[in-house]
Amino acid sequence: MLDARVSEHDQRFELLADLGAMVAGEVELDELLATFAARVARALGADRATLWLIDGATGEIRSQVATLPELRELRVPPGHGVVGHVAATGDLVNIRDAAEDPRWAGQIAEQIGYPTTSILTAPIERRGQIRGVLQVLNKRDGAFTLRDEEFARTLAEQIGRALDYTTLRGADAERGLSLRGRFNHVIGTSPAMAAVYEMIVRAAQTDATVLLHGETGTGKGLLARAIHVNSGRRDAPFVHVDCTTLPEALVESELFGHERGAYTGADARVVGKVEAAHGGTLFLDEIGELPLLLQSKLLRFVQERQFERVGGRETLTADVRLVVATNRDLAAMAEAGQFRSDLYFRLRVVEIEIPPLRARGADDIADLAAHFVGQLARRYRKGPLQLAPATRPALIAYPWPGNVRELENTIERAVVLATDATIDVKDLRLEPRRAPASAGAGDSMLGLPVAPAPATVSLPADLSLAEAERRYAVAVLEREHGNQSAAARALGISRNKLARLLR
Numbered sequence: 001m002l003d004a005r006v007s008e009h010d011q012r013f014e015l016l017a018d019l020g021a022m023v024a025g026e027v028e029l030d031e032l033l034a035t036f037a038a039r040v041a042r043a044l045g046a047d048r049a050t051l052w053l054i055d056g057a058t059g060e061i062r063s064q065v066a067t068l069p070e071l072r073e074l075r076v077p078p079g080h081g082v083v084g085h086v087a088a089t090g091d092l093v094n095i096r097d098a099a100e101d102p103r104w105a106g107q108i109a110e111q112i113g114y115p116t117t118s119i120l121t122a123p124i125e126r127r128g129q130i131r132g133v134l135q136v137l138n139k140r141d142g143a144f145t146l147r148d149e150e151f152a153r154t155l156a157e158q159i160g161r162a163l164d165y166t167t168l169r170g171a172d173a174e175r176g177l178s179l180r181g182r183f184n185h186v187i188g189t190s191p192a193m194a195a196v197y198e199m200i201v202r203a204a205q206t207d208a209t210v211l212l213h214g215e216t217g218t219g220k221g222l223l224a225r226a227i228h229v230n231s232g233r234r235d236a237p238f239v240h241v242d243c244t245t246l247p248e249a250l251v252e253s254e255l256f257g258h259e260r261g262a263y264t265g266a267d268a269r270v271v272g273k274v275e276a277a278h279g280g281t282l283f284l285d286e287i288g289e290l291p292l293l294l295q296s297k298l299l300r301f302v303q304e305r306q307f308e309r310v311g312g313r314e315t316l317t318a319d320v321r322l323v324v325a326t327n328r329d330l331a332a333m334a335e336a337g338q339f340r341s342d343l344y345f346r347l348r349v350v351e352i353e354i355p356p357l358r359a360r361g362a363d364d365i366a367d368l369a370a371h372f373v374g375q376l377a378r379r380y381r382k383g384p385l386q387l388a389p390a391t392r393p394a395l396i397a398y399p400w401p402g403n404v405r406e407l408e409n410t411i412e413r414a415v416v417l418a419t420d421a422t423i424d425v426k427d428l429r430l431e432p433r434r435a436p437a438s439a440g441a442g443d444s445m446l447g448l449p450v451a452p453a454p455a456t457v458s459l460p461a462d463l464s465l466a467e468a469e470r471r472y473a474v475a476v477l478e479r480e481h482g483n484q485s486a487a488a489r490a491l492g493i494s495r496n497k498l499a500r501l502l503r
């Protein structure tokens, strides 16, 4: 056994080194965070540690990683308790006896459900902004020392730097803020992907509008974010708007906001996504689904960066970089009069074609599979899991019509069902399926949707209509390889409605 002091010293050093490697892109943040809280607590000779991050949208402070497996996420309103105090003031707080300190909010102590004695809390700052709070509880032998304070400060500084290479994923608010690295979690070294990275890095350095085109599940969402975090706008918001999620009547107000009284039910002014993205990046996903009327309003915004809120007279401007994505053939749609060609030309300043998975070669497929096995085994707390060597040729031979998302789903199912440490070919359940879809499949030459291969579902006749609808929706979703937008389109309903059906 090492002397405790020496090993504490080593642990501190390793933590900082790992955060440094994260910044250099060699370590994945998700991976690092999985063991982060426990390591911080150990390195400081304390019981527990928690990393809190401030939700940019609400100001709420949420625990991201904690040595509290029994509690998934804690939330603290701004200004509340020690954490709220530190988040508001940027002070480092070292408390010997929590019971004596008025800032120690009883509620949180109760939520945590264990007696707290000493508390060390450091602000996580970056470029003059407080991004979060690092908190360590209950020093084993007494109180936190000055050296502990110093280490906590350094650690918080490094975390701040690491956060620079991540963005908080607003769309996934339910799953908590998900931290995403630079390119360090975009897997793939094939020449086809290297060309994509090259384009992305070059485009990121400018404010040019970028159009990402690729089949479903190729990683358009991921790469849109990569453009943002590699651009000078990385500290400002990344705002994602899915053009299929909303009923047509609400898209305009979603994008541009509305004034109070703009229509029945509009009892407060609401700021649109365009304004929310000011200074940052606005990602318009599934742009091919944007209603024609909105296309003209968007065109004006793209040309002049000007807009009005619904029901408002004032002309507003916003400084945003636009990234748009689609799996549709916009050129063909423009020809068929379904997409404004002037808008199309404005959007495709930089057009990046994301290659389908089958065009990326054997190594990318194998690397992605291994990546997902590792990631999902951790998520499902499965212990170390491995792909059997025989899975490699099977994975490579499969056509992956649903691309990376389908590969991810396939691995997820295998990981969840795994009963031992090795995933065999049969566990992957790679059923022979229809031939690979070509780019833009599902659209005819005229850009009109062509009915995809019919899915046959047999449903028992004693179901309620609601349950029958749900099962049918699930079947269509499966046929569309989990792509909710495509499934909603096929069913002729909005994505919101589909989400409700699936619930």
Ligand SMILES: Nc1ncnc2c1ncn2[C@@H]1O[C@H](COP(=O)(O)OP(=O)(O)OP(=O)(O)O)[C@@H](O)[C@H]1O
Pocket: 185, 186, 187, 188, 214, 215, 216, 217, 218, 219, 220, 221, 222, 223, 326, 327, 368, 404, 405, 408, 483
């Ligand atoms: N190169 C990659 N490395 C690691 N993960 C990836 C990669 N590409 C995609 N993924 C993952 O695969 C899934 C699908 O990617 P994403 O949602 O970005 O695809 P998409 O092109 O936007 O699909 P759709 O057109 O259906 O919206 C996501 O979970 C994403 O994180």
Ligand SMILES: [Mg+2]
Pocket: 220, 221, 285
């Ligand atoms: Mg997408």
